[in-house]
Amino acid sequence: MRKVYLDNAATTPLLPEVRESMLPFLDELSGNPSSLHDWGDSAREAVAEARARVARLIGAGAEEIIFTSCGTESNNLAVKGLALARQNKGRHLVASAIEHFSVLHSARTLEKMGFELSLVPVDSSGMVDPDDVRQSLRPDTVLVSIMHGSNEVGTVQPIKEIARITREHKVPLHTDAVATAGNIPVDVGELGMDALSLAGNQFYGPQGAAALWVRPGVRLIPQFDGGVQEGGRRSGTENVAAIVGLGKAAELASDNMTVRMGHLSRLRDRLLDELPRRIDHTVVTGDTTSRLPGNASFCIEFIEGESILMMLNSKGVAASSGSACTSRALKASHVLIAMGITHELAQGSIVFSLGVDNSPEDVGYVLEVLPPIVDRLRQMSPLYARFIKGSKGGKNARLQ
C-alpha cells in the first residue's frame, strides 16, 4: 500500500543530510561542551557552528540564540521569561486567541501569579488585525505574543505591522515562529519582533532541538536554574547531536527555501482547489493568500475528524485534525472556534501538512481515497441523513 505522510506539522522527517551531520555525535563519544578536553572542544565547536547556522536562518547574531529542547520550552521561556523580567513595569499581557497552548497556557500560569491577559481576536480566516493589537495595549502591558504561522489553519500573521505597533509602544513582542521558521523567510531584523521561537522538527531537523532568539538588550528570566550553559539562560547539558542536526536543517532551509516553497505551495493549492470540488460541503480553513506553503486544512461537514483519520490511515495516509474527539481533552480546536467555526463543523476538521518529500502522486492519491471515505462516514451519519431529508428533492439530493 502507498504510504503518504501528510502530517509534517506534527513532526517532519529527517533529511538524509541532517542525519549524516548527527551521526558523528552518536557514533563516537560526543563530549560535553562544558568539558575542558578535546572531546569537550569538539562538542563545543559543533554547537557553535550550529548556533551560527540557526542565527543565519533568521538573520540574527549567533550569541542571541538560546538552544532549548522543543518549541514548547522556547515558548514557555519566552512568555514567562520576558514577562517576569518586566513585572515591575506592569503585569498585563497580550496574546492572540489562536496561540499554541504552550503560549496560551504559559500566559494562564502568569495569570495565576497576578498578571492579566487580553486575547486579541481573529477573523474568520484566522487573521489578527494589527489594529486590535494596538487597541489592547495598556500602559502596564509588558509583553505581546503573537504567533507567526498557524500549524492548524496555515494563516500567516502580519507580524511586521504588529511589531511596528509594539515598538512604537516600547512593549516587547514575542513571536511563536515554530510553524514558519525554516519554512518561509523569517528575518528578525526585517520583521522587527524582540523574541522568536523555532523548532528543528518543523523543518526536517531532529526532535529534541529548538531555539529561542532574544534581541540583544531584552532581559529574560531563565526558567531552568543550574549551570551556565547557553550563557546562563538555559542550564543543562546540551543535546549535541540534536543541536548539530538543527544547525544542519537550518542551513539546508536557508539554502533551499525558495525551491521548497514553490514545490509545497503547488501541492497545497491542488489540494485546496480540488478537495472542495470533489467533496461537497467542505470548507477551506484559514486564509488562502497569507498562508503556509504546506498547509491544506478543511472542515468536512456531517462527519468527525478521528474517523476520517482512522480511515485515511487504513489507506496509508497520515494527517491530523482539530476535532474534539482527536484531542485528549475532548475539546474542539480553540483555533477553529476562535475563527467562528461552529463546534459541529469543527468536528469535521482535517489538516494535511505537506513536506518536501511529498509528490504530486501523493496528492493525487489523497484526492482519490478521501471522497469514498467521506461518503462512507456520511452514510453512517445521522446528521447527514437529517440534512438530506431536510433538503429532499432540493439541490442537495445529488449528494446521496
Place this chain on the structure above:
Amino acid sequence: MRKVYLDNAATTPLLPEVRESMLPFLDELSGNPSSLHDWGDSAREAVAEARARVARLIGAGAEEIIFTSCGTESNNLAVKGLALARQNKGRHLVASAIEHFSVLHSARTLEKMGFELSLVPVDSSGMVDPDDVRQSLRPDTVLVSIMHGSNEVGTVQPIKEIARITREHKVPLHTDAVATAGNIPVDVGELGMDALSLAGNQFYGPQGAAALWVRPGVRLIPQFDGGVQEGGRRSGTENVAAIVGLGKAAELASDNMTVRMGHLSRLRDRLLDELPRRIDHTVVTGDTTSRLPGNASFCIEFIEGESILMMLNSKGVAASSGSACTSRALKASHVLIAMGITHELAQGSIVFSLGVDNSPEDVGYVLEVLPPIVDRLRQMSPLYARFIKGSKGGKNARLQ
C-alpha cells in the same frame, strides 16, 4: 597517542546497542507520539517501551515516569514543581550544601518567591548526617532535596535513612540520582524517596533524554505549560530517538549493573590507592567506602586544576576539576568548600570518572603520565617553592 576518556561524569559514551536502538527513529520518519496514524503509533509504542524500561531500572511503575530533556530539567521540575504544589502548607525547603546547582539554584529561585531554604552541612568526606536533616525539619517544611551520589567527589548519601525521617515527618523527599541511577542499584521502593531525577547520558544513553520519577499521589506543578504530553506534566513534542536510547540504556544498566560495578570499582580503587602514593601531598576527596564505583577524585597541593587538565589533555587524557579557574564563574566547587577543603587546596582538584569502556591500561597510563605533569607544574609553582623552602632539610626535601 593513547586517548583515555575519564570524564564520564560529564557525559558517557553511547553504547553501540543504544545507538542501534535509536537509529530507526533517525533513519526513517520518527512520528510524533501524539499523532493519530501508524507513524504516531510506532513512536508512541517506542516511548511506552522506553518508559517501562526506565521504570524497571528504578523499581517504579511505568506511568510514574516523566521524560524530560536533561538532569537539570528533572531537578528544576522536581524542586519547583513539588514545592509550589505544597506552598499552601508552608514555604520552607531543606537541601544539602552539596547539591548540584540545578537543585540549589532552583531553591534560590524559590527563595526569591518567599520560600526559606535551610542547607544541611556535610562532613569532611562529603556525607550528610541524617540527623542533621531531622534537625532542619520544621512544621512548614514542604520539600527536602538530598542528592544520592555526588558526581564531583563520589560520595553516596544514606538516602534510605533520610527517607525514613522525611516519611515520619510527612515531608516529600526528592533525590537527585543523576549520578547514581544506572550506575548503582536504585530502587525507589527500597530507598523510599518521593521523587527522583535521572539522566541518560550518565549511563551510556544519549544526551537529551532524562526523567523524573514521582511517587503516585504526590502532587507536582508542571513547569512547561502546553499540550498534554507526559500526562500533562511535561508538555512538548517528545524526542523519540533519545527517549528510546534512554530506555535501552536503562535496560542494559539493569542487566549488567553488578558486572559493571565490579569492573569500575577495581579501576577506581587502583587510582585511589596509587595516585596518592605516586604523588605526594595528594588527598582523596569524598568518602572511600560509600562511593560511586567510577569516581576517583583528588586534590593535589600547590598546583591548579585547569593546568593539570590541559597537560593531561596534551597526553590524550580527559578529566575534570572543581577548581575556580575551570568554572566559568571562577569560583571553587561549592562541594569541596562545603567539605571544609580550603580554597587553596580546592584549586588542585582533579576528578577522574571512569566508564565501562575504560581498561586497566587506561588507569596505568594515567598513573604514568600524571606524576611528571604534577612535577612540572610544581616546578613552576611559587607555592611549592615556598613550601620547599619552609621545610628545607625536613622530610619534604625529597619532593624536590
Place this chain on the structure above:
Amino acid sequence: MPVYSEKVMEHFMNPRNVGEIENPDGIGEVGNPICGDMMTFYIKVKDNHLEDVKFKTFGCGAAIAVSSMTSEMAIGKTLDEAMKITPGTVATQLEGLPKNKLHCSNLGAQALRKAIEDYLNKNRAQGGGKND
C-alpha cells in the same frame, strides 16, 4: 491511532447494522454534534424480542465501534435482556476502551435503551402493554 483494541478497530472498519429501519418500532437518539458524538438507534420488535437493530452515528472511532457492538449484542435479545446491556458490558465485549473514550460506550447503551423506552411508551399509550 488512539490505543484501540483489535476488536474496536475491526468493528470500526466493518461496522455491523449501519442504517435506518423503515417504520421502526422505536427510535433512540443521544448526544449532540456539539459535544462530538451523536447516535440514533432504530429497533424492530417482535414477540418481545429485538428482531432488528440499526444505527447511524456521528463521532469518533470508538463511537462507531460501540454502536456496532451494541447493535450486535442487542439483536435477538428480549427487551428485558437488552435493557441490561450496560456501557461496561459493551466496553468489555470490545476488549476495552481508552479512558477518555469511555463516554462513548455510555452513549451506545443509552441510545438502545431510549429506543426500547420509545417503543414501550408508544405501546403503553396504545394500551398494548406487551411487556408487563
Place this chain on the structure above:
Amino acid sequence: MPVYSEKVMEHFMNPRNVGEIENPDGIGEVGNPICGDMMTFYIKVKDNHLEDVKFKTFGCGAAIAVSSMTSEMAIGKTLDEAMKITPGTVATQLEGLPKNKLHCSNLGAQALRKAIEDYLNKNRAQGGGKND
C-alpha cells in the same frame, strides 16, 4: 579546553623563563592562591635594562601563558619601556584571551611592574637612583 589561542597554548605548553633568579634585583608578587592565581616575578637589571626576567606561577593555563609572554616581552627592554607593558599589550601578543580570563593578563603586567618598583625602591633607599 577554554577557547585559548594557539599562541596561549604554545606558551602554556612551553613556557619561557620559568624559575627564580638568585639574588634578584627586584621581586614582584601578585595574586593569592585563594583567588586562584599567584605569580612571582624576578628581575635582573643591568644598565637600566631588564637583563633577565624569571617567574613562578600558580594558576590556570592563561596565567602561565601570560607570565611566559610577559617575561619574554620584558627581557631586554629598558625599565621605562617595561613599565609600559600593559595587560592589553600582553593579551594582544597572546592573540587574545577568553573574557573570563582577562584578569590573568592583569596579573602578569602587575607582577612585572611590582618587581621593577621593588628594584627602584631598593635603589632609591640606597640613594642609587640609576633610573632618575
